[in-house]
Amino acid sequence: EIVLTQSPGTLSLSPGERATLSCRASQSVYANYLAWYQQRPGQAPRLLIYDASRRATGIPDRFSGSGSGTDFTLTISRLEPEDFAVYYCQLYGSSRSTFGQGTKVEIK
Amino acid sequence: QVQLVQSGAEVKKPGASLKVSCKASGYTFTDYYMHWVRQAPGQGLEWMGWINPHSGGTYYAWKFQGRVTITRDTSINTAFMELSSLRSDDTAVYYCTRAGGGFGESFFDYWGQGPLVTVSS
Numbered sequence: 001e002i003v004l005t006q007s008p009g010t011l012s013l014s015p016g017e018r019a020t021l022s023c024r025a026s027q028s029v030y031a032n033y034l035a036w037y038q039q040r041p042g043q044a045p046r047l048l049i050y051d052a053s054r055r056a057t058g059i060p061d062r063f064s065g066s067g068s069g070t071d072f073t074l075t076i077s078r079l080e081p082e083d084f085a086v087y088y089c090q091l092y093g094s095s096r097s098t099f100g101q102g103t104k105v106e107i108k
Numbered sequence: 109q110v111q112l113v114q115s116g117a118e119v120k121k122p123g124a125s126l127k128v129s130c131k132a133s134g135y136t137f138t139d140y141y142m143h144w145v146r147q148a149p150g151q152g153l154e155w156m157g158w159i160n161p162h163s164g165g166t167y168y169a170w171k172f173q174g175r176v177t178i179t180r181d182t183s184i185n186t187a188f189m190e191l192s193s194l195r196s197d198d199t200a201v202y203y204c205t206r207a208g209g210g211f212g213e214s215f216f217d218y219w220g221q222g223p224l225v226t227v228s229s
Binding site for chain 2: 039092095102
């Protein structure tokens with residue numbers, strides 16, 4: 001079973017700064033079937049990125065995904081106040097799905 | 109527009125069973141797998157399993173096998189998740205979520221609101 005490890009656990013940044021979040025898989029991810037979600041307090045997760053680099057409908061272009069194989073990155077080019085939240089990566093494409101443990105992006 | 113509307117918050121006793129519903133609207137219910145994901149307070153997301161609403165076929169995470177049952181009623185476009193032998197560590201928000209990428213084991217594009225289920229004596 002593939003394990004996803006996200007780093008860092010917490011990222012303290014100021015609005016306007018660039019955020020770089022990492023998701024590392026214990027084995028190569030088939031077809032780059034990796035997604036990123038944002039979760040604000042008290043809300044359900046929201047799909048941001050799928051297939052490692054494709055933005056979901058309605059997602060601002062300050063969010064971008066990259067990577068392949070075992071190493072994936074979510075980049076937020078300039079943090080807006082509403083971007084301070086928890087971010088999860090997810091592996092899909094087989095019968096079992098799995099999530100990383102999350103990265104919290106907090107206001108510095 | 110696509111909506112997944114779930115049943116409300118519940119309080120259960122240890123050893124009891126839980127059944128959460130998820131009513132889908134705005135799309136053809138049988139065209140998309142429905143998955144269930146839970147989140148304990150202050151913790152991360154945990155995938156539980158899925159159902160193919162067309163065939164009724166299911167698949168469950170190893171952790172929940174024997175305790176979880178996912179079903180559907182296509183006449184009312186609703187999926188159900190039942191969890192038995194509840195323990196205190198089953199206290200969590202339970203989400204239904206649609207697999208939207210064109211195949212059943214895909215990424216999740218729409219989510220229900222997720223009721224909190226509290227297991228306490």
